[in-house]
Amino acid sequence: MGLNITGGVEKVNGNEMSYSDFVKKYLSKNEPVVITGLMADWRACIDWAFDDGRPNLQFISSNFGNSKVQVADCGSREFTDQKRFDMSVAGFIDHWLKLSSMEHGNLYLKDWHFVKEYPDYTAYTTPLFFRDDWLNLYLDHYHMHEDHDTYQKRDGISCSDYRFVYMGAKGTWTPFHADVFRSYSWSANVCGKKQWYFLSPEQRHLVFDRNMKNYVYDLFEEVDDTIFPNFKKTVWLECTQDQNEIIFVPSGWYHQVHNLEDTISINHNWFNAYNLSWVWDLMLRDYKEAREYIEDIKDICDDFEGLCQRNLAANTGPEEASLALARSPMGIPGRIMLKHEFSDFFNFMVRFSFSNIVQLCHLAKSSVSAKWRSSCTAQHLIFNLESAKDIAIKMKHTCLSESHSTSLDFRSVLEEPAFLELCFQLERTYAFIHDKHEVISDKKKFLMDDLLEMGLCKLLSTVVCNPENLVILIDDTLQNLVISPQKI
Numbered sequence: 001m002g003l004n005i006t007g008g009v010e011k012v013n014g015n016e017m018s019y020s021d022f023v024k025k026y027l028s029k030n031e032p033v034v035i036t037g038l039m040a041d042w043r044a045c046i047d048w049a050f051d052d053g054r055p056n057l058q059f060i061s062s063n064f065g066n067s068k069v070q071v072a073d074c075g076s077r078e079f080t081d082q083k084r085f086d087m088s089v090a091g092f093i094d095h096w097l098k099l100s101s102m103e104h105g106n107l108y109l110k111d112w113h114f115v116k117e118y119p120d121y122t123a124y125t126t127p128l129f130f131r132d133d134w135l136n137l138y139l140d141h142y143h144m145h146e147d148h149d150t151y152q153k154r155d156g157i158s159c160s161d162y163r164f165v166y167m168g169a170k171g172t173w174t175p176f177h178a179d180v181f182r183s184y185s186w187s188a189n190v191c192g193k194k195q196w197y198f199l200s201p202e203q204r205h206l207v208f209d210r211n212m213k214n215y216v217y218d219l220f221e222e223v224d225d226t227i228f229p230n231f232k233k234t235v236w237l238e239c240t241q242d243q244n245e246i247i248f249v250p251s252g253w254y255h256q257v258h259n260l261e262d263t264i265s266i267n268h269n270w271f272n273a274y275n276l277s278w279v280w281d282l283m284l285r286d287y288k289e290a291r292e293y294i295e296d297i298k299d300i301c302d303d304f305e306g307l308c309q310r311n312l313a314a315n316t317g318p319e320e321a322s323l324a325l326a327r328s329p330m331g332i333p334g335r336i337m338l339k340h341e342f343s344d345f346f347n348f349m350v351r352f353s354f355s356n357i358v359q360l361c362h363l364a365k366s367s368v369s370a371k372w373r374s375s376c377t378a379q380h381l382i383f384n385l386e387s388a389k390d391i392a393i394k395m396k397h398t399c400l401s402e403s404h405s406t407s408l409d410f411r412s413v414l415e416e417p418a419f420l421e422l423c424f425q426l427e428r429t430y431a432f433i434h435d436k437h438e439v440i441s442d443k444k445k446f447l448m449d450d451l452l453e454m455g456l457c458k459l460l461s462t463v464v465c466n467p468e469n470l471v472i473l474i475d476d477t478l479q480n481l482v483i484s485p486q487k488i
């Protein structure tokens, strides 16, 4: 049965679209778009591809051949993903070069943490539209938890960011999935061509079996109507992405991707204030589902919670395993949330809120008129804090809200070198997005003294132990800085 394709994906010249247009039309509406015109000066486009559009595999092999990467065998299935194994880039390219021009490739290099591995080789710059990326900004400065009980500690690179290179011959493909954490992704074709098939999140229930446990693996395999009875009701968007085009994949959209030509792409997973609530909703749903799996043995188990965590960490759920396994910063399948992951997520939320508060104070202090509050940057920071507060309110109402062991106090966090770096990068990001300039001066020194000077001693003595504390902190800050600033 063919797919019922009812539309395509809009194509827009990125040089003719403002950041606020992108937010209005695509990010906040959670709609896909293909963006052109932004890759002309990428070093990757010059070094990694010939003028005729073929990949320059020799260049990659001679410069980066020693890297160890994950390669998927597109012809074999393992749970919801293809079977993966480790290979050197040189070995992968040797195999690729041996394919005849008529042959389809089966090996697909995926999730290569290229930026982490080669920080001094600036292969590309993240386009403006995708810079407000809390996930990678945070992971550049802080590690997330690794479960020492259940999983081997992975090497520093594999869990450290969500910026990837993909390389595959014509015919390689990625099975049907939605991205890890309900993150957004963007994917840029350095060379080659991809065919995308998209299903909107509202239709998610239609691709699952009757128990909502397993979902369709390959859209072009015969889909068994008795197992997936609703699949025939689905409607699809289809899109061909050419060389030098970037596709924005919205949160929660399921997709399957085929390389129509030998293709190299760069992609990031990311989230920010616009999709944070979906990330949280998914985490909570996963935690609840994970508990349900073994709820029935609760009464005969001494350490139910411990068992939940150990058992479930080893259990890959049906959804998203394809990308989640390779990409979880927690080093475990992304769809299973454990209590310490809740703790990681909560700490991330607190530190991110602190850094937005610091930026807001900084803006207030350096502005001569009250107009600063209506600037794009101030509005952006306020929006971020409001969305963090909304999540904290949701968190308050869960059984997990008191379960983490850490508390973060503002003063100590301000002294963390990683936090200063995070603040600096956040400031750079918003200066770039809204004012179109890079922050040149190193403003890392601002913080404690300025907050004291502004009379924000109470802020400095804040300790956040639970979601309730975070809600109060954000409310107080917005009240003091934005709503009735005379109280400072």
Ligand SMILES: O=C(O)CCC(=O)C(=O)O
Residues within 6 Å of the ligand: 166, 173, 174, 179, 185, 186, 187, 194, 249, 255, 257, 258, 265, 267
């Ligand atoms: O390019 C591919 O094969 C898969 C990319 C993908 O699924 C994504 O960027 O979300």
